[in-house]
Amino acid sequence: MTLPLPGTGEPSLPEAPASGDMPPEEFRRRGHEVVDWMAGYLAEVGGLPVLPQATPGEVMARLPPSAPEVGEGFDEILRDFRATILPAVTHWNHPAFFAYFATTGSGPGILGEMLAAALNVNAMVWRSSPAATELEQLATAWVRQLVGLPEAFQGVINDTASSSTLYALAAAREALLPEAVEEGLGVAPRGRVYASSEAHSSVHKAVITLGLGRGGLRKVEADGAFRMDPGALARAMAEDVARGVRPLAVVATVGTTSTTSVDPVAEVAEVAAGHGAWLHVDAAYAGPAAALSELAHHFQGWERADSVVLNPHKWLFTPVDCSILYCRRPERLAMAFSLTPEYLRTREREEGGATDLMDYGVSLGRRFRALKLWFVLRWFGAEGIRARLREHLRLAALLAGWIEDEPGWELVAPVPFSTVVFRRVEEGLSPEEEGRLNLALLERVNRSGEAFLSHTALGGRVAIRLAIGNLRTGEAHVARAWELLRAAAAEREVAASLA
Ligand SMILES: *Cc1c(COP(=O)(O)O)cnc(C)c1O
Numbered sequence: 001m002t003l004p005l006p007g008t009g010e011p012s013l014p015e016a017p018a019s020g021d022m023p024p025e026e027f028r029r030r031g032h033e034v035v036d037w038m039a040g041y042l043a044e045v046g047g048l049p050v051l052p053q054a055t056p057g058e059v060m061a062r063l064p065p066s067a068p069e070v071g072e073g074f075d076e077i078l079r080d081f082r083a084t085i086l087p088a089v090t091h092w093n094h095p096a097f098f099a100y101f102a103t104t105g106s107g108p109g110i111l112g113e114m115l116a117a118a119l120n121v122n123a124m125v126w127r128s129s130p131a132a133t134e135l136e137q138l139a140t141a142w143v144r145q146l147v148g149l150p151e152a153f154q155g156v157i158n159d160t161a162s163s164s165t166l167y168a169l170a171a172a173r174e175a176l177l178p179e180a181v182e183e184g185l186g187v188a189p190r191g192r193v194y195a196s197s198e199a200h201s202s203v204h205k206a207v208i209t210l211g212l213g214r215g216g217l218r219k220v221e222a223d224g225a226f227r228m229d230p231g232a233l234a235r236a237m238a239e240d241v242a243r244g245v246r247p248l249a250v251v252a253t254v255g256t257t258s259t260t261s262v263d264p265v266a267e268v269a270e271v272a273a274g275h276g277a278w279l280h281v282d283a284a285y286a287g288p289a290a291a292l293s294e295l296a297h298h299f300q301g302w303e304r305a306d307s308v309v310l311n312p313h314k315w316l317f318t319p320v321d322c323s324i325l326y327c328r329r330p331e332r333l334a335m336a337f338s339l340t341p342e343y344l345r346t347r348e349r350e351e352g353g354a355t356d357l358m359d360y361g362v363s364l365g366r367r368f369r370a371l372k373l374w375f376v377l378r379w380f381g382a383e384g385i386r387a388r389l390r391e392h393l394r395l396a397a398l399l400a401g402w403i404e405d406e407p408g409w410e411l412v413a414p415v416p417f418s419t420v421v422f423r424r425v426e427e428g429l430s431p432e433e434e435g436r437l438n439l440a441l442l443e444r445v446n447r448s449g450e451a452f453l454s455h456t457a458l459g460g461r462v463a464i465r466l467a468i469g470n471l472r473t474g475e476a477h478v479a480r481a482w483e484l485l486r487a488a489a490a491e492r493e494v495a496a497s498l499a
Pocket of ligand 1: 101159160161162163200202253255256257282283284285311323
C-alpha cells in the first residue's frame with residue numbers, strides 16, 4: 001500500500017533503504033504473529049501459573065549481560081521471550097489474580113496501546129499532537145461524567161496515582177505557601193499535609209519529594225473501621241496552627257489500599273475548608289465505582305475536593321499505565337509547573353485557546369494514553385462498565401458471606417467494594433503465631449499457582465486480602481481460592497495434631 005501525499009495525488013517518496021528498521025512486509029507478518037499469540041494468551045492465561053516460581057536473579061542469569069554487537073533475527077528474540085521472559089511473568093491478566101488490586105488489560109485497551117505505540121506521538125504541547133491533547137481532554141471528561149464529578153473538574157492523565165498525588169500536593173503548596181514560590185522553603189513557614197494512618201504511602205512520598213520533610217505529613221487516627229476520624233483531624237490541624245504550622249492539604253481516601261475503607265469525605269472537607277486547606281481525594285482504586293448509584297454514599301463530599309485521583313488502570317479495564325488527576329483549579333497546577341523555554345513556544349501557546357498538557361505536571365514528554373482509555377470507554381459503554389463492576393461487587397459479597405459462615409475465619413473489615421480482608425483465627429494463638437499461620441496459608445495457596453493473594457497488617461495483626469477486579473474472574477475462581485485457603489488450614493491442623 002502506497003499512501004498518496006495529501007493533496008498532491010503523488011505517491012509518497014520511497015523510504016531510505018538503509019533505515020535498518022523492520023521492513024514493512026516483515027512488520028506485517030510479525031504483527032499478525034504477535035497478535036495471534038496475544039489472542040491465545042488472553043484466552044488461555046487462566047491455565048498458566050498466576051505466580052511464577054522464579055527466584056531473584058534467575059532471568060538476568062539466563063540472558064547475555066551485554067546487548068548484541070550485531071542485530072538478531074526476530075525469531076530468536078521471540079524464542080527468548082517465550083523461553084525466558086514468559087515463565088518469570090506474574091500474570092496480572094489471570095482470572096485468579098487477587099493480590100494488591102486486580103486489573104485487566106482488556107482487548108480494546110491493548111489494541112489502543114498498540115496503536116499509540118505505532119503513532120509514537122509525544123503530547124507535550126498541543127501542536128506536538130493535537131489529537132492526543134484533545135482526546136485526553138475528551139476521554140477524561142467522559143470518565144468524569146461516568147463517575148458524576150462536577151464539570152468544574154478538568155482531567156489530565158499521568159502514569160500513576162503516585163504522580164497524580166504529587167502534582168496535586170505541589171499545586172496545594174503553590175496555593176497555600178506562596179512564600180516558597182520564588183525562593184523555596186528556606187524562609188517559608190512550616191507547611192503540613194494531613195492524611196489518615198491508612199492513607200497510601202504515595203502521599204508520604206509526595207510530601208517528602210515536595211521538601212516538607214518526613215514530618216511534613218501528619219497521620220490522623222482512623223476509627224475501628226479504618227476511616228479517618230474527622231474530630232482527630234480537626235484537633236491535629238488546630239494544634240498545628242497554634243504552633244505556627246500552616247495546613248496545606250488534607251488527603252482523604254475513598255477505598256484505602258489495605259482494607260478499601262472510606263474516609264468520611266464530607267466531614268473531612270468541612271474541617272479542611274475551615275483552615276482553607278486543599279482537599280485531595282485519593283480514589284485510585286475505588287473511583288470507577290462512583291459510576292454505580294447504589295455506592296454514591298461512599299463518594300459523598302468528593303465533589304467538594306480541589307483534586308481527585310482515580311486510576312483507569314486499576315478497576316477500569318485499561319492497561320497500565322493510566323491515572324487521571326482531576327483538578328477543580330487547574331490554573332493552580334499550571335502555576336506550580338508552567339515554564340516556557342523558547343524551544344517550546346508555539347503560535348497556539350502565544351495566542352491562547354490551545355491546552356499544552358506539559359503545564360500540568362513534571363514530565364514534558366507524555367504518552368498518548370488517552371487512546372486506549374477512549375477505546376475501552378467506547379467498547380464497554382457506561383452500561384457495560386457498570387455491569388462488570390456490579391458483578392465484582394457480587395463476587396466479593398459472596399466470598400464475605402462464606403467467610404462469615406465458616407468457623408475459624410473472620411472478616412476484619414467491612415467490604416464496601418470488591419476487596420475482602422479476612423484472617424484465619426485459632427484459639428490460643430498469640431498475634432505473632434496467628435500472623436505466621438496466616439502468612440503460611442497465603443504462601444501455600446500462592447505456591448499452588450492457582451491463585452495469587454496478598455496480605456496486609458491491621459493493628460499489628462496480619463490479614464489476607466482478596467481483591468476482585470479482573471474481567472475474567474468468575475464465581476468459580478473465587479470459590480476455588482476459598483477452597484484452597486480452607487484446605488491449607490485443614491492440612492496444617494492435621495499436621496499440628498500429628499506433631
Ligand atoms: C494503588 C493506589 C495508589 C498508588 O497507585 P499507583 O498508580 O501505583 O501510584 C495510591 N492510592 C491508593 C488508594 C491506591 O489504591
